[in-house]
Amino acid sequence: MLIQTLLESAVGAPLRFEDLGLDPVALSLGPLSIKWYSLAYLSGILVGYWYLLKLIDQPGAPMARRHADDMIFYATLGIILGGRLAYVIFYDPGIWAHPLDVLKLWNGGMSFHGGMIGVMTAIIWMARKEGLNWLRVHDYIACCVPFGLFFGRLANFVNGELWGKATDVSWAIIFPTGGDIPRHPSQLYEAALEGVVLFLILWFAFWKTKARYEPGKLVGIFLLGYGVFRFGVEYVREADAQFEGSFLYSVIHMGQLLTLPMILGGVYLIATAKRRRVRVEATAGTASVA
Numbered sequence: 001m002l003i004q005t006l007l008e009s010a011v012g013a014p015l016r017f018e019d020l021g022l023d024p025v026a027l028s029l030g031p032l033s034i035k036w037y038s039l040a041y042l043s044g045i046l047v048g049y050w051y052l053l054k055l056i057d058q059p060g061a062p063m064a065r066r067h068a069d070d071m072i073f074y075a076t077l078g079i080i081l082g083g084r085l086a087y088v089i090f091y092d093p094g095i096w097a098h099p100l101d102v103l104k105l106w107n108g109g110m111s112f113h114g115g116m117i118g119v120m121t122a123i124i125w126m127a128r129k130e131g132l133n134w135l136r137v138h139d140y141i142a143c144c145v146p147f148g149l150f151f152g153r154l155a156n157f158v159n160g161e162l163w164g165k166a167t168d169v170s171w172a173i174i175f176p177t178g179g180d181i182p183r184h185p186s187q188l189y190e191a192a193l194e195g196v197v198l199f200l201i202l203w204f205a206f207w208k209t210k211a212r213y214e215p216g217k218l219v220g221i222f223l224l225g226y227g228v229f230r231f232g233v234e235y236v237r238e239a240d241a242q243f244e245g246s247f248l249y250s251v252i253h254m255g256q257l258l259t260l261p262m263i264l265g266g267v268y269l270i271a272t273a274k275r276r277r278v279r280v281e282a283t284a285g286t287a288s289v290a
Helices: 002-010 036-056 065-091 093-097 099-103 112-130 134-142 145-158 186-208 217-233 254-276
Strands: 025-029 032-035
Touching (some): 032 036, 036 065, 036 134, 036 145, 065 093, 065 112, 065 134, 065 254, 112 134, 112 145, 134 217, 145 186, 217 254
Antiparallel strands (some): 025 032
16 A cells, blocks of 8 residues: 555655555554654664664773663653753743643654753763763764664654645655645655764764764764754755744744754864874773774
């Protein structure tokens, strides 16, 4: 069925989201419903943790297995608390009128930028607590983030939310909440760029270069890559309805505005990484890396 609808779209028939047979609910067990969005967060965290263990198994790692185990807990808290608070502050401050609604994560509303700040705060706190080099820990964590971005954007697509602007491209989709208008599936663009492409860039930098021995370089690559990709996709993504009538709707989107500090910070970290290059002593094991 899915293949048939995609083929029909390719030859010019408009593709409706309902024809894909996607359901935001992955599993229903009586009154309990497990949504793909929740599974996306869980998958991103677990796969990211698995990959982090692969990274710290290399010589000169900035932390040991026990630190990674602690980090998964603190990072999860940072994602949830930072992501939710940033969404309420920047995208829907009206929620503050009913403070308990801030806790209703099941109603949706999470900001990647806030989640990133939450994770960064968790990393800095844990690194200082354990006497680790917080910037090098950031480098390793940054390599794992694209997994969460990939699964998260796929969940956005399954939910039929955060769709793009109207278009006449052959792969456009008519989303139920977007009117009877073919639109860019911008969620899939972001999944490909922020998830797959950004992961491959970081994979190459980590495994094929000495970037991991220049503190801040990998996190700089992540910030710059995500910032550029997100800024670009926003041109084909529908602006947030709550900003209609303001410059955040017609001139620059909130998503683009929030990526500007990331782009500038990424450029700075990459440009200054070599001056931070020092002899790296392994946190786990006895190997030294020149």
